[in-house]
Amino acid sequence: MKLKLKEVELQLEQPTRPWQVIYGEGNTWIILRCRYKIPEKEISELGQLSVESINCQLLTKKDNMFLYNGKICLAASYRGDNNPPQSVVREGIVYDEQEARKQLSDTKWCPLQSEDQETKVSGGSIFPSQLYFEPSQSASREDSGFSIWQIELPWQGWLLGGKLEGQPEIVVAHLGQIGLRTLLCEILLRLPAEDSKDQESMRPNNNSYLVSEEAAFIVPGQFLTEVVGSTVQRAFFQLKPERKTALEMEYWARVYLIFLGSNTSGEKILTAWGLIANKIKIPYNQHNLMPVFIGNIKQEKITLVRVSEQKVVVKAQTIISIEEKAPQQKAIPAECIAPLSENNEDRHGLAVSSLDILAYRPRPGQKWQNKKEKSGKAVSPQRKVMTIKFSP
Amino acid sequence: MKTGEEAIADIAAAFYLTAKEIVNKSGAWQVTTADGDVMLKEYQGDLTKLQDRLSWYYYLRENGVWAVPELLHTEKQGLIKKAGNSYYYAWHKSQGEPFSGHNEDHLVAVVSAMAKLHSRAVNYEEKKRATEIIEWQWPIQVQARLRDLLFFAHKMADKRLADDFQKVFLENFDFIYDQGQEAVQKIILANCKESCQDQFIHLVTSFLPEDIFVKENQAFFSPNIVWTRGPKVQDLAGFLRNYVGLHGWNLELTYRLIQLYQEHNPLCMAEKFLLLSLMRFPARFWLYSCQYQKQDKSVSELTSKLIDLIYEIRLRDHCLDKLDSLLSEDE
Numbered sequence: 146m147k148l149k150l151k152e153v154e155l156q157l158e159q160p161t162r163p164w165q166v167i168y169g170e171g172n173t174w175i176i177l178r179c180r181y182k183i184p185e186k187e188i189s190e191l192g193q194l195s196v197e198s199i200n201c202q203l204l205t206k207k208d209n210m211f212l213y214n215g216k217i218c219l220a221a222s223y224r225g226d227n228n229p230p231q232s233v234v235r236e237g238i239v240y241d242e243q244e245a246r247k248q249l250s251d252t253k254w255c256p257l258q259s260e261d262q263e264t265k266v267s268g269g270s271i272f273p274s275q276l277y278f279e280p281s282q283s284a285s286r287e288d289s290g291f292s293i294w295q296i297e298l299p300w301q302g303w304l305l306g307g308k309l310e311g312q313p314e315i316v317v318a319h320l321g322q323i324g325l326r327t328l329l330c331e332i333l334l335r336l337p338a339e340d341s342k343d344q345e346s347m348r349p350n351n352n353s354y355l356v357s358e359e360a361a362f363i364v365p366g367q368f369l370t371e372v373v374g375s376t377v378q379r380a381f382f383q384l385k386p387e388r389k390t391a392l393e394m395e396y397w398a399r400v401y402l403i404f405l406g407s408n409t410s411g412e413k414i415l416t417a418w419g420l421i422a423n424k425i426k427i428p429y430n431q432h433n434l435m436p437v438f439i440g441n442i443k444q445e446k447i448t449l450v451r452v453s454e455q456k457v458v459v460k461a462q463t464i465i466s467i468e469e470k471a472p473q474q475k476a477i478p479a480e481c482i483a484p485l486s487e488n489n490e491d492r493h494g495l496a497v498s499s500l501d502i503l504a505y506r507p508r509p510g511q512k513w514q515n516k517k518e519k520s521g522k523a524v525s526p527q528r529k530v531m532t533i534k535f536s537p
Numbered sequence: 538m539k540t541g542e543e544a545i546a547d548i549a550a551a552f553y554l555t556a557k558e559i560v561n562k563s564g565a566w567q568v569t570t571a572d573g574d575v576m577l578k579e580y581q582g583d584l585t586k587l588q589d590r591l592s593w594y595y596y597l598r599e600n601g602v603w604a605v606p607e608l609l610h611t612e613k614q615g616l617i618k619k620a621g622n623s624y625y626y627a628w629h630k631s632q633g634e635p636f637s638g639h640n641e642d643h644l645v646a647v648v649s650a651m652a653k654l655h656s657r658a659v660n661y662e663e664k665k666r667a668t669e670i671i672e673w674q675w676p677i678q679v680q681a682r683l684r685d686l687l688f689f690a691h692k693m694a695d696k697r698l699a700d701d702f703q704k705v706f707l708e709n710f711d712f713i714y715d716q717g718q719e720a721v722q723k724i725i726l727a728n729c730k731e732s733c734q735d736q737f738i739h740l741v742t743s744f745l746p747e748d749i750f751v752k753e754n755q756a757f758f759s760p761n762i763v764w765t766r767g768p769k770v771q772d773l774a775g776f777l778r779n780y781v782g783l784h785g786w787n788l789e790l791t792y793r794l795i796q797l798y799q800e801h802n803p804l805c806m807a808e809k810f811l812l813l814s815l816m817r818f819p820a821r822f823w824l825y826s827c828q829y830q831k832q833d834k835s836v837s838e839l840t841s842k843l844i845d846l847i848y849e850i851r852l853r854d855h856c857l858d859k860l861d862s863l864l865s866e867d868e
Contacts, residue, residue: 157697233844234785234845235845236638236783238782238845239744239779239780241825242775242821243743248827249678250674255681256827256830257686257823257827257830258688259830272701272704323704323708324704324708324709325709327704411698
């Protein structure tokens with residue numbers, strides 16, 4: 146019997162400039178975008194896009210999170226049109242002009258104020274656009290007539306789950322024309338994390354389980370040409386026993402899909418996301434009376450299969466480890482701790498242990514009470530006395 | 538039940554016409570008779586203003602303005618034939634060369650005829666002052682339409698570029714919006730409320746090629762009874778916007794046509810400002826945006842029109858900047 150695949154409709158994310166960061170377990174995706182408007186010249190031809198340099202450095206580390214930043218320098222070449230058309234007016238404009246004047250004088254409601262209709266899926270574009278899956282490493286200065294657009298794209302992002310493995314990887318670059326004289330450059334950068342966890346503990350064994358998930362994602366109003374990547378963020382886990390033979394794990398997963406759109410839009414590297422409430426069974430055979438906890442979760446394998454222009458099937462294998470003891474509490478960050486008084490005692494004379502320390506919080510109105518007490522005792526040194534003498 | 542042609546044949550008979558053939562030509566009926574072709578057209582304007590329009594038409598013919606043909610009389614000695622809820626008028630089709638916007642001589646002939654017609658209209662208005670009080674909405678409309686465009690641009694910028702139209706629109710919006718702002722600035726300088734309202738005349742309004750004939754360097758207009766009223770420069774600006782673009786917004790030609798007009802109707806500084814404003818306002822940019830929003834036409838067709846318009850507005854901007862200086866120097 147063939148089971149029906151769970152279908153999830155994703156929500157297209159608005160592409161933002163100059164950057165868009167998607168964090169996931171073991172992978173961070175950064176989309177860098179920039180536009181350049183060529184002054185006083187139309188673009189007649191697009192040239193090459195090449196990477197001049199790429200660098201990255203570790204800024205800071207916190208638990209298993211690493212903050213990196215860096216810069217990518219690229220060179221995009223284009224040919225400007227020195228002879229834009231002088232007269233392109235056609236005879237038919239008379240009718241449009243007449244219509245415009247007629248409509249302008251009409252005081253009726255203007256359609257521009259109305260709400261947008263359904264997303265239009267238009268045909269091909271008249272503007273060229275190029276995708277590079279392996280942009281050349283050196284800037285190839287083309288023949289005369291080509292101009293170079295020097296692009297510098299700084300980036301920064303956290304990497305979850307481990308240190309950066311090697312260098313940031315340019316997965317795809319896009320150079321396109323979005324108007325008569327505007328260029329758009331998009332770079333999709335992947336920061337893979339190296340596996341720093343204990344390999345042994347993450348292998349399926351008595352306490353670790355390989356869980357397979359499968360779902361079909363639909364991106365409405367978009368045509369997918371290629372699915373580049375995917376990330377999953379899981380949260381709100383809940384474990385329940387199920388007939389003493391298994392555990393039922395409920396959680397929410399935020400799935401991101403990074404793909405290349407085929408429509409005529411300016412931006413080609415797009416993202417869509419969806420929130421899924423998941424429920425899976427873990428064959429947990431150790432009949433323990435005590436509740437158990439979730440230890441580590443490791444994304445083992447993700448397979449993306451493009452089924453149609455709007456549909457992708459994602460098959461994910463995840464290793465989940467179950468622990469019988471609660472995972473260790475994280476230490477309270479230093480900035481959250483208020484300075485201790487000298488005798489470590491509170492107002493009631495009770496000793497304050499380091500475990501009980503919470504962020505210092507003044508009592509309501511305490512600030513104003515203190516002020517009032519002070520103002521009653523002494524005259525403010527900033528007070529000025531002015532004497533005016535009237536002479537006869 | 539009579540067919541359309543049969544009904545028109547009956548109406549033509551009321552004008553003492555025996556129809557041999559009836560053909561519909563861009564909103565009017567061409568009736569072929571033994572004496573030649575006669576055009577028959579339905580009046581589509583405001584009925585309350587019909588009498589005023591006819592009176593103006595009569596005045597033109599009485600004062601020897603032959604740029605508009607004589608209207609045919611009905612069997613009841615009227616100029617209009619009522620058929621059901623419709624009103625028809627008829628005239629002999631003008632004999633001459635069809636108007637071509639590419640022909641500079643034709644442009645000169647039309648501006649000359651328009652100027653003569655307007656000078657008559659000024660006299661007519663003086664004789665029949667305050668026959669119709671109208672509120673000229675142009676300054677308010679211009680600002681409202683600019684606001685609409687700005688709203689539309691912001692709405693578009695917040696979303697992803699969906700097609701080529703949006704790309705070209707957003708790329709050039711600032712430049713076009715500045716054109717609109719400059720048009721508003723000129724209206725303010727023209728001080729329309731004070732300077733223009735008392736000089737409203739009956740306008741030719743329609744300058745479609747099929748409504749104009751040229752014979753021996755004289756232009757003839759179709760008797761468009763829907764003569765709207767407004768400032769005289771509205772006609773001049775409308776005509777120049779329609780056809781000077783075909784000549785790449787040639788400054789010399791534009792200035793020559795305005796000077797030719799001024800030989801019959803000198804323009805005061807306020808009218809010159811108004812002329813520049815009317816010529817500059819990006820009305821077609823607004824129209825195409827509306828058509829795009831309503832999905833009236835295909836995106837590719839509108840994008841192509843928009844690109845052409847951007848090129849044209851650049852040329853027009855260049856021409857109008859220089860024209861502004863030339864007209865100011867004349868003062």
